[in-house]
Amino acid sequence: MDRTLTVPGRYDRLEQICKFVAEGATEAGLSESESSHCQLAVDEACTNVIEHGYGGEDRGEIAVTCETSRGELIITIRDQARRFDPGDVPEPKLNADLDDMRIGGLGLYFMRQVMDAVEFSYDHDGNKLVLVKHKD
């Protein structure tokens, strides 16, 4: 089953987006931990759309679609911000001394750590990010 939530690109919508994803995770039969992972990944992705894609709040919409099947949640995030290239995002510098630590890029890093698939693309409808989580 597919459901889509479209919201203005604002940080105060992140909680609503996370609740929407949590519902999809429940429908897909994912565990609480797996659901948390999906929520974190989508939160980080949408934050990046607002901050880096649109360059601020209230500059565009974000559409989040949850496709559920038994044991699998596929989340698609769409925006009309400038084209995003994940290759442009620096790796965060973790496990470093505090003064050398670099937290930038942590959102993308988290997505790749907690989701089973993270796929960026761009077409006539804008940026498309597909996140997949399978039940363990």
Added chain:
Amino acid sequence: MNISTVEQGATSVVAVVGRVDSATAPELEGALKKLVDAEKHQIVLDLKDVEYMSSAGLRAMVSTLKSVKRVNGDLRLANPSPRVEEVLRLAGLTSIFSIYRSREEAVGSF
């Protein structure tokens, strides 16, 4: 998100309730900065009632930690939930922050 601060001796205990994400992290960072600016450099962040934290929250905490460490202070964490602790671990921050199971332990560690 709600933030409350109490002084326990020379230590400031900041208790956070709710979600810490890009919408609310600036408020947390502001509250911590206010303490640092008031020369309160021994800070315990009680995370018992933090139901969710994203990298925005981590950024606020790391920024504060850097500030207090410069003046021989510390920001110590108390009671993170498993969910928050996992986010700390994913970011490699469990070796950077001192984390305690209770507020009392964290305050007593100073």
